[in-house]
Amino acid sequence: MSVETRQSLPTFRMPAGFNGLLPALVLIVLFFVVPVLALLLRSVTEPEPGLQNYATLLGDGTYARVFFNTFLVASVVTIVTVLVAFPVAWMLAIMPSALASIVFGIIILSMWTNLLTRTYAWMVLLQRTGVINRTLMAIGVIDQPLPLINNLTGVTIGMVYIMLPFMILPLVGTLRAIDPMTLRAAALCGASPFQAFHRILLPLSLPGIAAGGLMVFVMSLGYFVTPALLGGTSNMMLAEMIAQMIQSLLNWGLGSAAAFILLVVTMALYALQLRLVGARRMSGGA
Amino acid sequence: MTQPFLSIRNLRKAFGAITAVHDVTLDIPKGEFLTFLGPSGSGKSTTLYAIAGFQDPSSGNVELEGKSLLAVPSHKRNIGMVFQRYTLFPHLTVAENVAFPLRVRRRPEAEVKKKVADMLALVRLESFAQRLPGALSGGQQQRVALARALAYDPPILLMDEPLSALDKKLREEIQGEIRRIHRETGVTILYVTHDQEEALHLSDRIALFKDGRIEQTGSGEDLYLRPATDFVAGFIGNSNFLAAEHLDTKDGTATIRLADGSVVSGVRANGAFGKGQKTRLMIRPEAFGMERSPTSAELNVDIVDVAFYGERRRIVAQTATGQEIDIRPTSTAMQSHDSTQCRQVYFDPAAAFLFPA
Amino acid sequence: MLLDYDRMGWLKIALLGFTALVAGFLLLPVVFIVLLSFGSSRWLAFPPPGWTLKWYQELFADPAWLDAALTSARIATMTAILSVVIGLLASFALVRGRFAGREILRGLLLTPMVLPVVVFAIAIYAFFLRLGLGGTTIGFVVAHTVLALPFAIIPIATALEGFDKSIEDAAIVCGASPLEARLRITLPSIRIGIFSAAIFSFLASWDEVVVAIFMASPSLQTLPVKIWGSLRSDLSPVIAAASSLLVGLTLALMVVTALLQRKVRT
Numbered sequence: 001m002s003v004e005t006r007q008s009l010p011t012f013r014m015p016a017g018f019n020g021l022l023p024a025l026v027l028i029v030l031f032f033v034v035p036v037l038a039l040l041l042r043s044v045t046e047p048e049p050g051l052q053n054y055a056t057l058l059g060d061g062t063y064a065r066v067f068f069n070t071f072l073v074a075s076v077v078t079i080v081t082v083l084v085a086f087p088v089a090w091m092l093a094i095m096p097s098a099l100a101s102i103v104f105g106i107i108i109l110s111m112w113t114n115l116l117t118r119t120y121a122w123m124v125l126l127q128r129t130g131v132i133n134r135t136l137m138a139i140g141v142i143d144q145p146l147p148l149i150n151n152l153t154g155v156t157i158g159m160v161y162i163m164l165p166f167m168i169l170p171l172v173g174t175l176r177a178i179d180p181m182t183l184r185a186a187a188l189c190g191a192s193p194f195q196a197f198h199r200i201l202l203p204l205s206l207p208g209i210a211a212g213g214l215m216v217f218v219m220s221l222g223y224f225v226t227p228a229l230l231g232g233t234s235n236m237m238l239a240e241m242i243a244q245m246i247q248s249l250l251n252w253g254l255g256s257a258a259a260f261i262l263l264v265v266t267m268a269l270y271a272l273q274l275r276l277v278g279a280r281r282m283s284g285g286a
Numbered sequence: 287m288t289q290p291f292l293s294i295r296n297l298r299k300a301f302g303a304i305t306a307v308h309d310v311t312l313d314i315p316k317g318e319f320l321t322f323l324g325p326s327g328s329g330k331s332t333t334l335y336a337i338a339g340f341q342d343p344s345s346g347n348v349e350l351e352g353k354s355l356l357a358v359p360s361h362k363r364n365i366g367m368v369f370q371r372y373t374l375f376p377h378l379t380v381a382e383n384v385a386f387p388l389r390v391r392r393r394p395e396a397e398v399k400k401k402v403a404d405m406l407a408l409v410r411l412e413s414f415a416q417r418l419p420g421a422l423s424g425g426q427q428q429r430v431a432l433a434r435a436l437a438y439d440p441p442i443l444l445m446d447e448p449l450s451a452l453d454k455k456l457r458e459e460i461q462g463e464i465r466r467i468h469r470e471t472g473v474t475i476l477y478v479t480h481d482q483e484e485a486l487h488l489s490d491r492i493a494l495f496k497d498g499r500i501e502q503t504g505s506g507e508d509l510y511l512r513p514a515t516d517f518v519a520g521f522i523g524n525s526n527f528l529a530a531e532h533l534d535t536k537d538g539t540a541t542i543r544l545a546d547g548s549v550v551s552g553v554r555a556n557g558a559f560g561k562g563q564k565t566r567l568m569i570r571p572e573a574f575g576m577e578r579s580p581t582s583a584e585l586n587v588d589i590v591d592v593a594f595y596g597e598r599r600r601i602v603a604q605t606a607t608g609q610e611i612d613i614r615p616t617s618t619a620m621q622s623h624d625s626t627q628c629r630q631v632y633f634d635p636a637a638a639f640l641f642p643a
Numbered sequence: 644m645l646l647d648y649d650r651m652g653w654l655k656i657a658l659l660g661f662t663a664l665v666a667g668f669l670l671l672p673v674v675f676i677v678l679l680s681f682g683s684s685r686w687l688a689f690p691p692p693g694w695t696l697k698w699y700q701e702l703f704a705d706p707a708w709l710d711a712a713l714t715s716a717r718i719a720t721m722t723a724i725l726s727v728v729i730g731l732l733a734s735f736a737l738v739r740g741r742f743a744g745r746e747i748l749r750g751l752l753l754t755p756m757v758l759p760v761v762v763f764a765i766a767i768y769a770f771f772l773r774l775g776l777g778g779t780t781i782g783f784v785v786a787h788t789v790l791a792l793p794f795a796i797i798p799i800a801t802a803l804e805g806f807d808k809s810i811e812d813a814a815i816v817c818g819a820s821p822l823e824a825r826l827r828i829t830l831p832s833i834r835i836g837i838f839s840a841a842i843f844s845f846l847a848s849w850d851e852v853v854v855a856i857f858m859a860s861p862s863l864q865t866l867p868v869k870i871w872g873s874l875r876s877d878l879s880p881v882i883a884a885a886s887s888l889l890v891g892l893t894l895a896l897m898v899v900t901a902l903l904q905r906k907v908r909t
Contacts, residue, residue: 017740024733024752024792032755032789035770036762042769084665091655091662094648103666105897110669112893114850116870117886121672124679124687124878131675131689164669180646184340185373185431187360187644189387190438193654196361199390201645203377222759224853229874239761246765247857259762270757274750340644360644 036263039256046253053257063241063258070238073152073227074220077159081167082213084160086205089171094180111165119229122158123149126230154230155237162226163216170215174208207276214273218266238262289352291316291474292337292442297346299332306332308498310346314476316441319468321477323485324495325521330478333495334444337476339363350441366435366473367444371451372427374419380430381406381415387438405433408467425456429463436471445477449484461487482522486510494518514556516641519568526611530567532559532640540640542567546606550583552635557642564643571614572598573637582632587611589629603631673890680883687878698884708885711869718780718865719848722787726844727837729788730795735825737796738803749796756793760853763790768857778860786854791844798843802836803829835907842896 043053057063092100110118125131126148133145148154178201186196224239231237236244238258245255290313299307307329314320322330335341337348339360348355355363374383384405388398406412409429419427428448435443445464449457465488468475479485485492486506493503494517502514506522513519516527530542533549540555542565550567559565575582587603590610594617601613613631644650651658675689680698682691702708737749755763767786768777776782806829814824830837852867859868866885873882 017736018742020732020734020736020740021748021752022732023729024796025748027729027785027789027792028752028755031767031770031785032763033751035766036758038770039762039766087658088662088665090645091658094646095659096648103662106666106670108897109673109890109893112846112897113673114867114870114886114889114893116850116852116867116874117676117889118672120870120874120878120882120886121676121679123874124689124883125672125675127878129688134689161668161672164665175646178646179371179373180644181369181371181373182375183646184338184360184644185367185369185434186375186386188338188363188365188367189390189434190361190364191386191390192361193645195390196645199386200375204375218757222761224759224761239759242761242765243853243856246768252769255765259765262759263762266757266759267754340647340650 040260042252043256043260046256053253054261056254057257057261066236066238066241069152069235070221073155073159073237074217076152076156077163077220078213078217080156080160081163081216082209085164085167085171085212086209088164089168089175092168092172093175107165107168110161115162115225118161119158119226122154122161123229126154126157149230150232152231152235155227158226158230159220159223162223163219166219167212167216170212171205171208174205178204211273211276214269214276218269218273221269222262222266290314291318291351292476293347293349293352294333294337295347295349297333297336297348298344299329299336299341300344306498307336307343310498310500312493312500312503314474316474317472319475319477319488319490321479321485321489321492322495323479323482323492323521324501326480328495329498330493330495331446332498334446334476334478337442338365338367338444364438364440365442365444366438366440367446368428368431368435368448370447372419372424372431374427374430374434376419379416379418380411380422383419383430384433384437387434391438401437405437408436408470409433409463423456424452425460428452428460432464432467436467436473441474443473443475445475447478447480450479450481457484464488486522494521496521513568513639516566516568519639519641524571524612524614525568526571527641528567528569528605528609528611529607529643530565530640532563532565533561535559539635542640544585545609546586548583548585550635550638552581552583553638553640554636555640559640559642566641566643568639568641569611569633570637571600571612573633574613574615575632575634576615578630578632579634581634581636583635583638584630584632587613587629587631676883677887677890679880680887682880682883685880687880687883698880701881702884702888705881707864708866708869708881711864711866714780714863715849715866718783718787719845721780721784722791722848723841723845725784725788726791726795726847727799727840730792730799730840730844731837733792734796734799734803738800739808752796753793755789760790760851764854764857767854771858777858778863780863782858783848783855783863783865786858787848787851788844790851790854791847794843794847795840798836798839799833800836802833806832835904838900838903842900846896 044051046053088103092103095103127133128145128147128149130148132148133142136142137145146153148157182204183196183200186200187193191199222239223237224243227237228240228243231240239262242255242258242262245251245258249255292314294310294312294314297307297310298305306327310329310333312320322333324330332341336343337355339355339358342356374380375386378386381402384402385398388401393401402415403412406415409432411426411429411433414422414426414430419430422430431448449460452460461484464475467473477485477488489506491503491505492509494501494509496517502509502518504512509518509522513522519525520527529545530550533541533543535541535555535558538555539552540559541549541551542553543549544567553567578584586606589601589603591602593600595614597617598614599617601615603611603613605611645654648655679687679689679691681694681696682689683693683695683697684691733752737745737752763786767789771777771782771786776785810832811824811829814828815821819827850867851865852871855865855868856871859865864872866889870882870885873879
């Protein structure tokens, strides 16, 4: 750590403690900012200068369908994830720590297990002759195998599976930060459990739900692996389309433009999420 | 006999192997300000929580006007409560917090508005109605909590160490508020604290808790001047305990021999003692005087230190057997230059209490 | 009293039941894949007609798998070391530094975590094609370090924020040089953060698929690329065997983490 020694040299006019950032900044600027900007440049220069790539993407029905699919899947995944994650986070926030650590262990195991491993498991589980279809048929719920894979159903199941930990873990934090005494006070004030839930517990968890939900939405928008493996060819999502434009079609102009649209949408939502989290910090700190 | 308003019957609460409350029985008349006083872990909060319905007692009963509360869930008990920590709803304004109990009772909006205004006037926070709790000081938050707890005119108000998070000056200010509100509303208050001064200052009656049992119930004066046990004597106010041998008891007054061999008659015996039994004599620091009087007993001490505390002096002295005692005569009773000397101090045997060792 | 575990009655039972279902959902693919890897059916029938180790034998007989695993381990280790060192320096600056735009710079350093990987993947792919770094170990390590850096900065910066700087100052008052104070007092105090950073950045590289797919060359394949390729051709049980070994590795990492955390706490 050469921070101090350098700082003591009078010729150095760097602001206090800044030097430590230099290696990280060099890395990020050189190998992140520059390549991404170069990509952006390609989107308006290839095959010839102009905005025709964007016009194509936004004007063509095929591409509009991909954008729609992407937003649809991301929205459904977010809603399902929030609905499933909230009760789990609620219990995790208050259950005895021995029991909670088992559930946390399962969550971490699932989260840390190789992404492709998990997706592979779902490919096998969801296929036409897979365990889920066979079980459902064996107990007589269905006569014909359900189409669970190579469509949006498969993508949604696989994505919810991957996103759940990202929603549960921060929500546990939000719920643990709520003083149980507040809910006792509500009960003594005469609020029934239902009233206490929708007037106190839910509003107090809302910042966490919004921040987590937005994060899940943003991650889902640009997700590549799961849609590519569990989705079908007829309803592609954006990330997959970008990869295909570059890898198979070698259409750098169109691919870069699509990537840039994804980047702008993501960054805008990310900025919104930061504001939500910031607002929560302020109100939570009081 | 008239039926007591609130009645706690043989309450017991165990958490696994630990029994927090052993056997608490208490009748509370309407309008009383009763304080549960005791060290932490003495079962006073657990008893309060059983009344609030946050914990089910292991056995025993809590009755309000003759009807058991145990089967009634918290939200239907119609009891007000102010907590140790600020439990205002952080996402609601002050006015919305006070309105909350009325809104969940679906009272008409006009009534809610009027009641909120009345309550905020009662705690003198009218101008803060639209603030969020986070923008209020600790003392203001507790006053809002008080307004919220009283908004639905509960017959009983529970207060669980409501002032412990506040600094001394604020504490005294809000103690005054609480007394005034008790006077103005006539609500029955059960107040939990570990602070004896707070208990003495606020309450009509004090129940002193020790290890899950009530040690003594009575007015502050009773507990201070007529402690039933040495624990009460030690917990309320300051006290000195001198080892003593019991010689004889007649009509509730005892004769004893102190460790230095001197014999004292006329001390108040708490209980029956046998001849020669080891006992302890409790004397309040301010019961010592520097002048002899016809009835006083005397004690030989070495004065170790004298400090000036305004209206009183505080003297650390040592008895012949080396025990340190605390003496607080009025400042005029002794000159400051009297320090570091061997001398007699005097006490009235009638203000000294004999307890088992 | 919705946050009092012991006083929720039937609601608790319902919510616990739901939690158990979700835990089962989260556990299902992991357990399933391990069972499958020992099943004898090439067509992944389940429950399998018999049990066998032949998929593991096939896995170890194919040098391409071991090769890919070693490549991944090498790249992930280098990425972790690089991320922790750069992340440590950056965290001190971000937490302790007093300069304008600190929050913006923090945001910039964390951006690779939120930007869709596919965007970065094609950007760095194009960039490295020009520099001639495509398909090289150094190219992989640099790209993965960009992605892993946020996962290193967050735990270290969090640990550093929770560390009372006056302890470091006390060491300096006691006669330690500022550098010595940091090395001997501050770093040991935030070691859990540093350790988490190492694990997270290792996993970020070890598990990374998208950049790897674009960057890989026939001579340099990471494990995810190898699995990806196999997945696209068929769902052979050999993948289940490889995946089970990865699950085992994850479990081992979790146990080590838990043990270390317990050791620090006691």
